[in-house]
Amino acid sequence: VRIVGLAVDIGAITIALDLLGTFVFALSGAVVGVRHRLDVFGVLALSFAAGNAGGILRDVLIGAVPPAALRGWWYIAASLGAGLVTFRWSRLVDRLRSPVQLLDAAGLALFAVSGARKALAFDVAPLSAVLLGTLTGIGGGVLRDLLVAEVPTVLRREIYAVAGLAGAAVVVLGELLRLPSLPLAVAGAGLCFGLRYATVRRGWHLPLAGERQPPSREP
Amino acid sequence: VRIVGLAVDIGAITIALDLLGTFVFALSGAVVGVRHRLDVFGVLALSFAAGNAGGILRDVLIGAVPPAALRGWWYIAASLGAGLVTFRWSRLVDRLRSPVQLLDAAGLALFAVSGARKALAFDVAPLSAVLLGTLTGIGGGVLRDLLVAEVPTVLRREIYAVAGLAGAAVVVLGELLRLPSLPLAVAGAGLCFGLRYATVRRGWHLPLAGERQPPSREP
Amino acid sequence: VRIVGLAVDIGAITIALDLLGTFVFALSGAVVGVRHRLDVFGVLALSFAAGNAGGILRDVLIGAVPPAALRGWWYIAASLGAGLVTFRWSRLVDRLRSPVQLLDAAGLALFAVSGARKALAFDVAPLSAVLLGTLTGIGGGVLRDLLVAEVPTVLRREIYAVAGLAGAAVVVLGELLRLPSLPLAVAGAGLCFGLRYATVRRGWHLPLAGERQPPSREP
Numbered sequence: 001v002r003i004v005g006l007a008v009d010i011g012a013i014t015i016a017l018d019l020l021g022t023f024v025f026a027l028s029g030a031v032v033g034v035r036h037r038l039d040v041f042g043v044l045a046l047s048f049a050a051g052n053a054g055g056i057l058r059d060v061l062i063g064a065v066p067p068a069a070l071r072g073w074w075y076i077a078a079s080l081g082a083g084l085v086t087f088r089w090s091r092l093v094d095r096l097r098s099p100v101q102l103l104d105a106a107g108l109a110l111f112a113v114s115g116a117r118k119a120l121a122f123d124v125a126p127l128s129a130v131l132l133g134t135l136t137g138i139g140g141g142v143l144r145d146l147l148v149a150e151v152p153t154v155l156r157r158e159i160y161a162v163a164g165l166a167g168a169a170v171v172v173l174g175e176l177l178r179l180p181s182l183p184l185a186v187a188g189a190g191l192c193f194g195l196r197y198a199t200v201r202r203g204w205h206l207p208l209a210g211e212r213q214p215p216s217r218e219p
Numbered sequence: 220v221r222i223v224g225l226a227v228d229i230g231a232i233t234i235a236l237d238l239l240g241t242f243v244f245a246l247s248g249a250v251v252g253v254r255h256r257l258d259v260f261g262v263l264a265l266s267f268a269a270g271n272a273g274g275i276l277r278d279v280l281i282g283a284v285p286p287a288a289l290r291g292w293w294y295i296a297a298s299l300g301a302g303l304v305t306f307r308w309s310r311l312v313d314r315l316r317s318p319v320q321l322l323d324a325a326g327l328a329l330f331a332v333s334g335a336r337k338a339l340a341f342d343v344a345p346l347s348a349v350l351l352g353t354l355t356g357i358g359g360g361v362l363r364d365l366l367v368a369e370v371p372t373v374l375r376r377e378i379y380a381v382a383g384l385a386g387a388a389v390v391v392l393g394e395l396l397r398l399p400s401l402p403l404a405v406a407g408a409g410l411c412f413g414l415r416y417a418t419v420r421r422g423w424h425l426p427l428a429g430e431r432q433p434p435s436r437e438p
Numbered sequence: 439v440r441i442v443g444l445a446v447d448i449g450a451i452t453i454a455l456d457l458l459g460t461f462v463f464a465l466s467g468a469v470v471g472v473r474h475r476l477d478v479f480g481v482l483a484l485s486f487a488a489g490n491a492g493g494i495l496r497d498v499l500i501g502a503v504p505p506a507a508l509r510g511w512w513y514i515a516a517s518l519g520a521g522l523v524t525f526r527w528s529r530l531v532d533r534l535r536s537p538v539q540l541l542d543a544a545g546l547a548l549f550a551v552s553g554a555r556k557a558l559a560f561d562v563a564p565l566s567a568v569l570l571g572t573l574t575g576i577g578g579g580v581l582r583d584l585l586v587a588e589v590p591t592v593l594r595r596e597i598y599a600v601a602g603l604a605g606a607a608v609v610v611l612g613e614l615l616r617l618p619s620l621p622l623a624v625a626g627a628g629l630c631f632g633l634r635y636a637t638v639r640r641g642w643h644l645p646l647a648g649e650r651q652p653p654s655r656e657p
Contacts, residue, residue, distance in 0.1 A: 033374075039425035041381050042374035048350075056280070061494070063503035065282035070347035077346075127515075128508035131486075142585075147361075149370045151587045155471075155480035162479050206477035252593075258644035260600050261593035267569075275499070284501035289566035296565075366580075368589045 133168025167192025352387025571606025605630025
């Protein structure tokens with residue numbers, strides 16, 4: 001019941017944004033696949049992994065199986081569509097780097113918020129709901145990088161997962177305080193998006209162990 | 220009920236072939252482990268991963284837990300048996316490359332078909348059943364390669380996953396059209412096996428992004 | 439009911455030791471993160487993965503979702519605490535290598551035994567319960583290493599997983615023979631701990647394929 005309630009709150013917009021997020025993340029997977037000179041299947045597999053792994057992992061962990069991404073055909077279609085577009089027009093997609101980063105920040109914001117909301121509807125601790133929201137946002141990127149045998153980008157220097165964490169935390173805290181759901185989701189997503197986008201534009205990063213100086217722009 | 224019906228259709232042959240598939244995939248895992256100079260435990264772990272990861276992943280995703288591979292001891296025994304054989308006679312197994320490729324193609328065909336059939340019996344979209352069948356076929360090989368920190372072979376140039384996809388698609392399409400199950404399974408497995416085996420013998424591969432010429436034999 | 443019985447047998451000590459195990463494994467994850475120059479989020483992510491992946495994987499495989507690690511906040515707190523300590527005092531933790539190895543052996547022993555006990559309470563074969571116990575013990579370390587794109591340490595030369603396997607096997611065999619649970623758990627954990635600790639002190643390792651000489655100290 002509670003899940004239905006959550007879904008109705010935000011309505012069809014959620015689904016549209018969720019699919020857009022999947023599409024954008026799938027683009028990032030396909031770009032990585034093309035760069036590693038994978039064949040067309042490999043590119044599509046990376047698209048699917050990047051677009052859906054976060055949500056699938058969340059659903060498996062909270063026991064919502066089969067995962068939403070496998071219940072209907074539209075998530076799969078969005079991922080494979082992104083993969084085919086990238087494969088066919090790989091140079092173009094490479095040149096669109098800046099709008100893709102914008103959309104990627106939007107995808108992260110949306111997934112972190114919707115992931116945290118879905119987790120809250122299941123039997124997990126609030127802190128876990130924050131983690132699961134973050135995981136929904138970053139899971140696709142992590143698997144994408146692991147599949148090409150690289151250390152996941154989100155584990156390296158840059159505020160990415162932390163932006164997701166912030167967005168998810170706002171939603172979970174607000175729900176605990178029984179604040180209205182829709183403004184809360186917008187606030188969480190806005191915080192995540194703003195943080196992530198500012199990071200990209202300004203080159204912010206998190207401290208490393210043993211660093212003395214405060215965080216600053218990379219040279 | 221439906222699962223039981225599916226199982227009875229093809230009967231004991233399915234179990235025998237399933238175990239053979241597990242054994243053969245486990246051989247491939249053990250060979251990779253020996254090549255990377257892992258110790259006997261590492262070799263057995265890779266055998267188990269290669270032989271069972273695809274089916275376990277499928278079962279987790281459709282909510283059929285504990286996975287079939289952990290319900291009885293025979294899958295574990297088949298994997299560990301393959302690992303011990305390879306560990307003891309590693310040179311021999313290395314020399315048997317050609318028959319192993321034949322059996323590997325058979326394992327892929329069987330896993331793709333049985334994986335798609337099992338997924339269909341659960342609450343997933345038909346397109347997802349095709350993906351889950353493919354995943355059952357390739358999952359073991361992907362985990363095997365990730366565990367030794369390599370980009371999975373199936374993501375690189377060669378028709379492997381696509382053969383699994385074709386076999387799974389035949390089964391799912393046919394079941395949607397209510398064609399008889401047994402001939403359908405045989406047709407799907409035959410297509411997958413034929414495609415995969417022809418690929419190995421003729422050196423076919425899928426196009427890369429930016430390639431101009433049509434697919435051809437590698438030099 | 440059976441799970442409750444198992445838990446009461448060993449009581450609050452189990453929880454304390456379980457949290458200690460999580461903390462110690464999380465330390466190992468954080469150390470690896472610092473060495474790979476990850477940022478503070480990356481270090482915390484590796485802490486969480488190393489401390490909890492084994493138990494989460496076991497819970498997903500036996501269908502006990504949401505996993506115990508996500509049900510309450512204490513496991514998360516233990517992992518993040520270990521990560522922050524390491525991040526702040528990374529040189530100190532590095533110097534404490536020997537006590538950390540001791541605690542790590544204790545964590546392995548505890549996780550292998552508790553993992554096998556929990557798996558037994560679900561619908562898996564005894565042999566699978568042994569594997570699941572081992573997986574609980576080693577899963578965190580495997581994911582930790584995969585996330586930094588390295589071949590997992592436990593797959594390489596050294597008796598680690600085998601110690602976990604031995605501890606889990608003692609527990610499963612004893613439960614099948616209906617021996618009393620508490621002494622059994624102590625015996626299994628003791629065997630695992632002793633085997634692992636002796637290995638570290640004496641440099642034992644398992645044979646590689648093609649090796650002629652018996653296992654001996656590395657030069």
